[in-house]
Every structure is written in structure tokens, then in C-alpha cells.
Amino acid sequence: MNRQAEQPPLAADWRVAEERASDARPTAASIPDTSISGEPDPSQPTSGRPELRATTSGDATSREPLVNDVAPREAASRLREPGGPPVPGTPGSHRSASGAAAGRGGTGGTAAGPTCVIALDVGGTIIKGGLVGPGGDFLHTERRPTGRDGGPEAVTERIVGFADDLRATAEGLGLTPRAAGVVVPGIVDAGAGVAVWSANLRWRDLPLRALVAERLGLPVAFDHDVRAGGLAEGRIGAARGSGNFLFLPLGTGVAGAFVVDGRPYAGAQGRAGEIGHIVVRPGGAPCGCGAHGCLEAEMSGPAVARRYAEAVPGAHATAAEVVARVGAGDPVATQVWHEAVAVLADGLLIALALLDTDLIVIGGGLSRAGETLIAPLRTIMLERATVQHVPHIEAAALGDDAGCHGAALLAWDAVEVAR
The missing domain is CATH 3.30.420.40 (ATPase, nucleotide binding domain)
Structure with missing residues (x-):
């Protein structure tokens, strides 16, 4: 059964018009390899490689985002009211109460040049990171060991430091980061931005979204790695339709x-x-x-x-x-x-x-x-x-790159909510 053959043609941009969003779900290639065992397969950072082409609506999706559809129009209109509060359970509610994190990078508001989002998928063995343009291209990808043997504090610093390095890489490439998407394993409270517990990484009640937002000064979308992967497979992968x-x-x-x-x-x-x-x-x-x-x-x-x-x-x-x-x-x-x-x-x-x-x-x-x-x-x-x-x-x-694709989708959803 070839599910891909049943799908409609590619759309040119994620932020296509609302009436086309549910009809255009393109395919995607993946980021570089890791081993079957999940052990790290360190590779050199790559840039300029178009690897993901995705389409989503300009409307906000819910906290459990719609995979093959868009959020109700009335919810989207509420999100766009100037000064209006985010609808509970949407990517907008994943951010801090101020709507954008405070920090040295500001809010990531208007960009003079090309824009991107930062995507991080934290695994038990490796962290996959990337910079993703508004059209869905992975402009840079990189992988680093999670370093779980160093304990939860060391893992946390690796994640936050990796995000900060990706921001610096973006700026070095002439890109302006607009938001970040971070997805992690274990028990996750996405609304509060807290990594509640992980058997492999041994953390408990870690306010990871706030830590990343403070370092980057950007809106941060935060969720479970596997649910983010399911979102990506539903929107642009094997489960489209x-x-x-x-x-x-x-x-x-x-x-x-x-x-x-x-x-x-x-x-x-x-x-x-x-x-x-x-x-x-x-x-x-x-x-x-x-x-x-x-x-x-x-x-x-x-x-x-x-x-x-x-x-x-x-x-x-x-x-x-x-x-x-x-x-x-x-x-x-x-x-x-x-x-x-x-x-x-x-x-x-x-x-x-x-x-x-x-x-x-x-x-x-x-x-x-x-x-x-x-x-x-x-x-x-x-x-x-x-x-x-x-x-x-x-x-x-x-x-095994679905989580990183999902992190990118969630980050661009957060950008749409913030507009």
C-alpha cells in the first residue's frame, strides 16, 4: 500500500492560505543517519541542505495540534486579537505569560534578513538539532551526545548550550531565529513547559522551556518528543491522510x-x-x-x-x-x-x-x-x-528524525501564534 501516492501535490510554503492548508500535505526527506541501536553516530554539521518541505496553516493549532487539519477559525481569530490572551491549550499557551521569553536575545521580533527557527529533539543518547526556514528547509543540522552519564544537570546544560550554539550559528549564517522548538522524552507537562520525569535522563520537574527561553530570549514551543514525531508523521510523513x-x-x-x-x-x-x-x-x-x-x-x-x-x-x-x-x-x-x-x-x-x-x-x-x-x-x-x-x-x-521535524513544526506554529 503506497500511502504517499494517494496524497495531493506539494505546497510551496508552510503558511499557505487557510482554505488550502488541509489539502496540501507534502513529503519530506530526513536529517542524517544514526545507528539502529540509537547510539550516537557523530557527523559533521551540515548547512544549506534542503531536507524538509512542509505545509501547515496560518491558524494556530491546539496544544495537541491537529495533524491533518487546522484549528477552528474562531480560536484562530481570538489568538489574533491585539493584546488578546492565547487560547488555553494552544502553542501560544506554551510560552511565558508575557507571550515571549525574556533574555539577552530579545523577543526575536521583526527580522531584517532571512528567518528560521531552532529545532531540538532530545533523545536518550543523542540530541538532534537544526535550523529550519519558513519554507521547511533544514538549513543546518547537527548532532551531539546527550551525555546522560554526567547526570541530569549536565544533560540540561548540554541542551541549553546546544540551543544557544544553534542561535549563534544562525546569526553567523545571516539568519534571524524567530522561535525554538524543544521536544524531550519521558513524562512532559507541555502547558507548563516542564519535563516531569524521564527514566533514561533521570530528571524530575525540570522547567526546561523556561531555561531555554531565558538563554535564547525567544518564544519556545515545548512538548513530548514522540507526540511531536507523531505530529510530523501525520502532517508530512507516512500517516498523511x-x-x-x-x-x-x-x-x-x-x-x-x-x-x-x-x-x-x-x-x-x-x-x-x-x-x-x-x-x-x-x-x-x-x-x-x-x-x-x-x-x-x-x-x-x-x-x-x-x-x-x-x-x-x-x-x-x-x-x-x-x-x-x-x-x-x-x-x-x-x-x-x-x-x-x-x-x-x-x-x-x-x-x-x-x-x-x-x-x-x-x-x-x-x-x-x-x-x-x-x-x-x-x-x-x-x-x-x-x-x-x-x-x-x-x-x-x-x-528516526521525526521528533526534530516535529520540533520545527511546533516552533513555526508558535511563530504564527505570536504574529
Whole structure:
């Protein structure tokens, strides 16, 4: 099934007229590679590379932004009233009460030259950053290690420092940053701009949006990395045209984003989609959340590598190498991979029993396995399904870069709200 072939032609700019916005959802290429395991694959910064072409409405989207549509016209008109308050739950409400953060960079208001936004996707192992123009081009991309071994304070400084360096890079390229988009893993209170908790990064109640805004002096959109990735896959990726789907990145960690009626669903406390912490193997491997046998502990990049090391004492192989050995016919790698895929199938069937979707989009580093992952996953799910309908499953169009694409989309949405 080629979902891309069903889509309408590309639009030239994100901020097309309101009446065209829901009809023009273009495709996108992704930012440079990382490994399947989610381990860092440091590369030199790149610039001048047009990698993302996206279209969105000039209207504000809600705090759980519409993926394949625009916000109601009356909400948009309220946002545009001079001095009027932002509509609760919109990207405008993600910013400080003053509407723009205070700091040395000012508000990022009118620009004399070309403009851009800063996009940051914080992962358990690497931070992906970029500068994105108003037409959707990634004008500069860069990756840095998260440095989680240094503890949450060191990780926080890496994030804020990376954002500041990207601002300086933008200015060096003659660009004027208008806003920043920052997306992070774990439990997120997007409205308050707080990273509540992360098993991998070990932070609690971190006011990250305020810290980045203070350093940059720009409006900052802040949200969950996987929900941002789901937003991007829905607007410009594999799920264009689908109003109800599950986006599931598999990398260093595992989490999901349920998109329901075109909106990434955050839940009452911003905790929806934490599929990685469904216990699928009671008494199994310890998880960073404190439980045992969670999906993340049994089927993630590090989990696959650990399983192979347990099966072949003394062996050291990344998840990418395990997948390569499966392709080469290695019987041990094949068994390890089959067991890991079966774990994923069980976790997805639990998720589908709770929320019936018409599509599953697999992203993250493990999505690079392609049909080596998707074909057996589909087969096992069909064998084990009871009341569940097994929907179409496909690899993410944006690969493991969906979160960075989503951060850019959220930042440009914030610019629109501020206009």
C-alpha cells in the first residue's frame, strides 16, 4: 500500500492560505543517519541542505495540534486579537505569560534578513538539532551526545548550550531565529513547559522551556518528543491522510503517540502513550522505571544488544549488527530477533485493545530494519490477535528524525501564534 501516492501535490510554503492548508500535505526527506541501536553516530554539521518541505496553516493549532487539519477559525481569530490572551491549550499557551521569553536575545521580533527557527529533539543518547526556514528547509543540522552519564544537570546544560550554539550559528549564517522548538522524552507537562520525569535522563520537574527561553530570549514551543514525531508523521510523513494512528519510535527507549481524530493525544496528565512501560514479560529484565519486564527493557536497541550478548557470551553487537546477522542467516541472531519482535507484538496488541487505530507507524532507529522487523511483526500479531484488529504497519517516512521535524513544526506554529 503506497500511502504517499494517494496524497495531493506539494505546497510551496508552510503558511499557505487557510482554505488550502488541509489539502496540501507534502513529503519530506530526513536529517542524517544514526545507528539502529540509537547510539550516537557523530557527523559533521551540515548547512544549506534542503531536507524538509512542509505545509501547515496560518491558524494556530491546539496544544495537541491537529495533524491533518487546522484549528477552528474562531480560536484562530481570538489568538489574533491585539493584546488578546492565547487560547488555553494552544502553542501560544506554551510560552511565558508575557507571550515571549525574556533574555539577552530579545523577543526575536521583526527580522531584517532571512528567518528560521531552532529545532531540538532530545533523545536518550543523542540530541538532534537544526535550523529550519519558513519554507521547511533544514538549513543546518547537527548532532551531539546527550551525555546522560554526567547526570541530569549536565544533560540540561548540554541542551541549553546546544540551543544557544544553534542561535549563534544562525546569526553567523545571516539568519534571524524567530522561535525554538524543544521536544524531550519521558513524562512532559507541555502547558507548563516542564519535563516531569524521564527514566533514561533521570530528571524530575525540570522547567526546561523556561531555561531555554531565558538563554535564547525567544518564544519556545515545548512538548513530548514522540507526540511531536507523531505530529510530523501525520502532517508530512507516512500517516498523511490517516486521522487515527499509532506512532511508535523504537530506539534507546520506547514510547508511543496515539493520534486520535487528527490530534496527538496527551491524556489528562500528559502521560498517554507510555507503551514502553507496559509489562509484557513479568519478572523479566529490569527497567529504568523500576519495574521488570517492560516493553522498553525487552525490545529496544540496547535490549536487543543485551539479548544477543546473553545468547553468545563474550559477544558485543549493536542492534544494527544483530539485524545484519539475521539477514546473513545467523541462527542465534535470528532467534534473538524473533523473541524481541514477539515481545513487541504482545505490547502492540495490548495497545490496540485499548485504542483501535487504522495504522501503526514504526519509527526510531530500529525502523531501519524495514521488512526484517515489519514482516515478522505483522505475522506474529495476526497469529496472536483475539479481539484486536491488526491494522496496516509501515516504517516511518521520517525515520528516526521525526521528533526534530516535529520540533520545527511546533516552533513555526508558535511563530504564527505570536504574529
